Amino acid sequence: xxxxxxxxxxxxxxxxxxxxxxxxxxxxxxxxxxxxxxxxxxxxxxxxxxxxxxxxxxxxxxxxxxxxxxxxxxxxxxxxxxxxxxxxxxxxxxxxxxxxxxxxxxxxxxxxxxxxxxxxxxxxxxxxxxxxxxxxxxxxxxxxxxxxxxxxxxxxxxxxxxxxxxxxxxxxxxxxxxxxxx
Amino acid sequence: xxxxxxxxxxxxxxxxxxxxxxxxxxxxxxxxxxxxxxxxxxxxxxxxxxxxxxxxxxxxxxxxxxxxxxxxxxxxxxxxxxxxxxxxxxxxxxxxxxxxxxxxxxxxxxxxxxxxxxxxxxxxxxxxxxxxxxxxxxxxxxxxxxxxxxxxxxxxxxxxxxxxxxxxxxxxxxxxxxxxxxxxxxxxxxxxxxxxxxxxxxxxxxxxxxxxxxxxxxxxxxxxxxxxxxxxxxxxxxxxxxxxxxxxxxxxxxxxxxxxxxxxxxxxxxxxxxxxxxxxxxxxxxxxxxxxxxxxxxxxxxxxxxxxxxxxxxxxxxxxxxxxxxxxxxxxxxxxxxxxxxxxxxxxxxxxxxxxxxxxxxxxxxxxxxxxxxxxxxxxxxxxxxxxxxxxxxxxxxxxxxxxxxxxxxxxxxxxxxxxxxxxxxxxxxxxxxxxxxxxxxxxxxxxxxxxxxxxxxxxxxxxxxxxxxxxxxxxxxxxxxxxxxxxxxxxxxxxxxxxxxxxxxxxxxxxxxxxxxxxxxxxxxxxxxxxxxxxxxxxxxxxxxxxxxxxxxxxxxxxxxxxxxxxxxxxxxxxxxxxxxxxxxxxxxxxxxxxxxxxxxxxxxxxxxxxxxxxxxxxxxxxxxxxxxxxxxxx
Numbered sequence: 001x002x003x004x005x006x007x008x009x010x011x012x013x014x015x016x017x018x019x020x021x022x023x024x025x026x027x028x029x030x031x032x033x034x035x036x037x038x039x040x041x042x043x044x045x046x047x048x049x050x051x052x053x054x055x056x057x058x059x060x061x062x063x064x065x066x067x068x069x070x071x072x073x074x075x076x077x078x079x080x081x082x083x084x085x086x087x088x089x090x091x092x093x094x095x096x097x098x099x100x101x102x103x104x105x106x107x108x109x110x111x112x113x114x115x116x117x118x119x120x121x122x123x124x125x126x127x128x129x130x131x132x133x134x135x136x137x138x139x140x141x142x143x144x145x146x147x148x149x150x151x152x153x154x155x156x157x158x159x160x161x162x163x164x165x166x167x168x169x170x171x172x173x174x175x176x177x178x179x180x181x182x
Numbered sequence: 183x184x185x186x187x188x189x190x191x192x193x194x195x196x197x198x199x200x201x202x203x204x205x206x207x208x209x210x211x212x213x214x215x216x217x218x219x220x221x222x223x224x225x226x227x228x229x230x231x232x233x234x235x236x237x238x239x240x241x242x243x244x245x246x247x248x249x250x251x252x253x254x255x256x257x258x259x260x261x262x263x264x265x266x267x268x269x270x271x272x273x274x275x276x277x278x279x280x281x282x283x284x285x286x287x288x289x290x291x292x293x294x295x296x297x298x299x300x301x302x303x304x305x306x307x308x309x310x311x312x313x314x315x316x317x318x319x320x321x322x323x324x325x326x327x328x329x330x331x332x333x334x335x336x337x338x339x340x341x342x343x344x345x346x347x348x349x350x351x352x353x354x355x356x357x358x359x360x361x362x363x364x365x366x367x368x369x370x371x372x373x374x375x376x377x378x379x380x381x382x383x384x385x386x387x388x389x390x391x392x393x394x395x396x397x398x399x400x401x402x403x404x405x406x407x408x409x410x411x412x413x414x415x416x417x418x419x420x421x422x423x424x425x426x427x428x429x430x431x432x433x434x435x436x437x438x439x440x441x442x443x444x445x446x447x448x449x450x451x452x453x454x455x456x457x458x459x460x461x462x463x464x465x466x467x468x469x470x471x472x473x474x475x476x477x478x479x480x481x482x483x484x485x486x487x488x489x490x491x492x493x494x495x496x497x498x499x500x501x502x503x504x505x506x507x508x509x510x511x512x513x514x515x516x517x518x519x520x521x522x523x524x525x526x527x528x529x530x531x532x533x534x535x536x537x538x539x540x541x542x543x544x545x546x547x548x549x550x551x552x553x554x555x556x557x558x559x560x561x562x563x564x565x566x567x568x569x570x571x572x573x574x575x576x577x578x579x580x581x582x583x584x585x586x587x588x589x590x591x592x593x594x595x596x597x598x599x600x601x602x603x604x605x606x607x608x609x610x611x612x613x614x615x616x617x618x619x620x621x622x623x624x625x626x627x628x629x630x631x632x633x634x635x636x637x638x639x640x641x642x643x644x645x646x647x648x649x650x651x652x653x654x655x656x657x658x659x660x661x662x663x664x665x666x667x668x669x670x671x672x673x674x675x676x677x678x679x680x681x682x683x684x685x686x687x688x689x690x691x692x693x694x695x696x697x698x699x700x701x702x703x704x705x706x707x708x709x710x711x712x713x714x715x716x717x718x719x720x721x722x723x724x725x726x727x728x729x730x731x732x733x734x735x736x737x738x739x740x741x742x743x744x745x746x747x748x749x750x751x752x753x754x755x756x757x758x759x760x761x762x763x764x765x766x767x768x769x770x771x772x773x774x775x776x777x778x779x780x781x782x783x784x785x786x787x788x789x790x791x792x793x794x795x796x797x798x799x800x801x802x803x804x805x806x807x808x809x810x811x812x813x814x815x816x817x818x
Contacts, residue, residue: 042248045319084320154249171245175254 035152036145037074040104040130043143044083046172049103050165053126060089064099066118067108075106100125107141109133115141126165138181142166155179194370198362205358206351213347220343224336228267228311229304232331235265236315240327243273244319247281255282262286267331269310273317274299274326281325299326309333372396376405389416452548453521456532457486457502458541470546473521486544490518501529502542509539515549523550590653590771590785597650604647612640646780652705653771653782659699659794666693666728666749669700673707674726682721689728689751696749696814698794703814706790706798709783710753710810716776717757717808725754730816745795745815752811759804768800 030038044061061083065071072092079090091102096118099105105127107118112133119140122129129141137144142160146153155177161168184203188196239258246254255273262268262284271284278299297312304313310330317325372394379393389412393405447454453470457463463484471478474489481489487496496503501512513528525546532541615637622629667689679685714724728751760768767773769788774781791798795815802808 039249045248046245082320151250153251169245171242172249174242174258175246175249175251 031074032147032152033071034074036106036132037071037078039145039152039154040075040106041078041081041083041088043128043130043172044086044088044104046169047128048167048169049128050126053103053165054086057085058087060087061103062089062091062101063104063106064091064094064102065106065108066094066096066099067110071106071108096121099127102127104128104130107131107133107136112136115139123163128164128166129160137179140182143176144179153177157181192370193373194366197366197369198359201362202355202358206355209347209351209354213344213351217340217343217347221336221340224339225306225311225333228331228333228336229313232268232311232313232329233304233315235262235268236313236327236329239271239273239329240315240317243282243317243327244324247273247275247317247325248319252282256284258282259284262329265331267333267335269330269332270296271327271329272296274328276324278326296328299328302326306333309337369401372401372405376401376408380408383412387419389413389419453525453544453546455481455486455490455544455546456541457544459506459539461485461487461496461502463489464541475520490520492520501527502544505529505531505542506539518546521546521548523548524553525549586770593771594653597653601647601650604643605651608640608644608647612637612644615640649780649782649786653786653789657702659702659790661697661794662700663695663697664700664703665691665695666751667691669698669703670707670726670728670751672700673704673711676704676708677711677715679715679724680721683715683718684723686723686725689726693728693730693749694747694816696816698796698814702790702794706787706812707751707753709787710812713783713810714753714755714757714808717755722756722807724756725752727752727754747816749814749816750811751814752809754807754809756807759806759808760800760802761804765800765802769798 040063049061063075063078065075069092072090075090078088081088091098094102094105096114099118099121103126105118105122107115107129109132111118115136116139119129128143130143130145131137131141132145134144134146137155137157137160140157140160142157142164144155144157146155153176156168156173157179158168158173159180188199191199239262242258243255246252246258259271259273259282262271263286268284269286272280273282275281280296283296300314302314302316304311306312310332313329313331315327315329316323317327375396376393379391383389383391391412393408393412395402395405395409447465448468450467451469453473454467455463455470456465463481463486466474466478466481468478471481474481476489486502487493487500491497497516499514499516501514504510504512509531511528511530513526515524515526517524526549528545528547529542530545531539532543534540615633619630619633619637622633670687670689674685674687711724711726718724728749731748731750732746764773764775769784770781771785772781774783788798791812791814797813799811799813800808801811
């Protein structure tokens with residue numbers, strides 16, 4: 001009895017003083033880009049593209065990045081992951097001309113000046129535009145990351161989504177900040 | 183057990199109890215089934231409800247879980263507030279860590295106490311309904327939702343159902359009791375009625391009653407059967423009553439006959455007894471019972487020989503035994519101590535109608551008086567014979583005495599004259615011898631010897647003549663008061679005693695004085711001592727003793743009328759004794775066994791002793807010796 005009690009109390013003590021928590025684990029805190037890449041992958045699970053957007057049932061959901069390609073290395077990591085019947089694809093060296101081939105388009109902060117052109121180029125092609133620059137959502141980007149209390153959050157422009165013919169699940173809308181415009 | 187309890191109850195109560203028990207059991211089973219069904223269905227619905235809630239929540243929590251929005255998840259869980267049953271809920275991340283929780287206000291449970299995620303599905307534990315539901319996004323499980331609901335509603339529902347069941351049970355039993363109390367009469371009333379009639383019949387013995395027939399069922403036929411039995415009993419009863427009256431009359435007649443017989447039996451003066459083949463008394467009449475000293479009832483069963491003779495088996499003369507042997511009448515004359523006398527007992531056989539002897543009547547006639555008369559006659563005869571014998575003896579004695587006296591008288595006269603005539607010549611001869619001896623002093627021895635012989639013989643002759651004269655002329659005694667020892671000592675000094683005879687003089691000096699003629703008594707003792715010495719030719723001890731005796735102690739033969747105290751003087755020798763045939767003749771005159779004697783010594787002794795108021799007696803034993811005893815009275 002006594003040895004067993006000792007064992008249990010020792011274990012509990014070890015738990016109480018161990019750094020981090022039972023939820024956290026020992027992994028290093030993920031960088032913002034890493035989080036953003038994971039979020040982008042998860043968005044694919046909550047968003048339905050129109051059927052006409054894909055040539056066949058198993059066509060990839062391609063992710064592209066415009067501008068600074070810092071996110072690229074993380075996106076490469078999610079390449080090949082599946083969501084429903086589809087897999088995530090990653091296309092590099094995306095330009096204004098080729099962006100229509102993408103299903104998800106990340107628009108970097110550096111593209112702020114060309115945003116209207118980019119959005120115009122994407123218009124009518126059922127592209128999920130994602131940004132991480134303040135005001136992008138209001139300007140017509142469908143999902144835009146922002147930090148709140150040092151926590152990664154995102155806002156959704158439903159009008160933009162509707163324009164693009166994207167159906168965003170209520171689940172996702174429930175946890176997002178809804179913005180309007182333009 | 184219940185069956186035992188039921189046995190003691192009345193039918194009415196039995197019916198009610200049985201029915202109530204059955205009703206109660208049915209209602210109870212129905213209630214239990216209902217409760218169980220309700221419980222299961224309610225629990226299932228609770229589970230379904232909770233499961234759908236969990237599924238909805240799981241679906242709604244995918245995004246917040248995916249995008250790590252704990253706030254949104256918590257908000258979503260807080261929607262559970264609307265369900266009052268739900269106590270707490272939690273969302274676990276994929277790695278099992280708690281992502282979001284919900285706790286109903288007022289619930290004390292801490293966050294850390296949420297269970298780790300388990301297998302999907304509902305389960306009941308510790309008064310709670312738990313459910314784990316996986317959160318699936320696409321095909322991937324991204325977390326788990328946990329909801330815990332209390333079962334207060336289930337419990338309260340069960341309590342309501344239970345209470346309702348109890349109330350129903352009670353109501354059903356009450357209603358059943360009321361109805362049964364009324365309806366049981368249909369069955370019990372005829373039975374009770376029948377029972378009442380039976381009780382009345384058995385109590386009053388009134389067999390003319392009838393039980394009512396209520397129905398055509400089994401009880402109805404029971405009542406009919408009972409009525410038929412009653413009728414039969416009534417008829418039998420009447421018949422019996424008639425028979426009883428007849429029997430009583432017969433019994434009365436019998437009793438009278440018996441009493442009459444017994445009166446007659448007891449009226450017989452003589453004892454009568456009836457005994458069976460085993461000698462056992464069947465009956466005795468009053469006379470017999472009185473004689474035996476027991477009541478007639480007590481006599482019954484005793485053995486007749488035991489009752490009459492007090493023996494353990496029949497006496498040899500038993501006429502009953504004789505009768506049992508030949509079946510004929512016998513009689514015997516008996517003496518029965520128990521009956522107090524002599525009887526002639528006649529026994530005559532008692533025969534069964536078939537002529538077999540089963541006992542006998544003993545008829546005893548009392549012949550005691552006759553016997554007593556016979557006895558007294560016999561006794562008188564005996565007495566008469568005795569008297570004749572005595573008288574004859576007296577006559578013979580008197581005759582003997584007469585003869586003796588006659589002899590003595592003749593002898594006296596003869597000896598008187600002879601003695602007188604011989605005395606003088608003897609005196610002359612004695613003087614002559616004296617002269618011769620004095621003148622012939624030188625004569626030779628032979629001459630002297632012969633002179634002595636002559637002298638001796640003259641002395642003898644003189645003594646004989648003295649005896650004869652003493653005998654012939656008994657003088658009246660000259661009484662003096664003397665001492666016994668002096669008397670005896672004086673006598674001894676005159677006796678010549680041989681050397682081989684020892685004299686043992688044992689006369690005590692303390693004896694009282696006696697009044698006798700000393701000369702005469704001295705002659706008596708001299709004679710006795712001389713006789714004793716002569717009886718002991720070969721020597722021995724001569725014993726002389728005397729004692730003082732009182733009347734009652736004295737040998738009756740020696741009692742002297744008119745005196746109470748005596749002196750007894752005995753002279754005992756150690757000679758050969760006296761032949762028995764000579765004993766009688768001892769004191770007769772002229773009887774002697776001695777060569778030199780004329781048989782007058784003891785006669786003289788007797789005469790002299792009697793003249794002095796005494797008696798003389800003798801005892802002798804052959805080969806041992808003889809004792810002469812002289813008894814003399816002590817004068818007042």
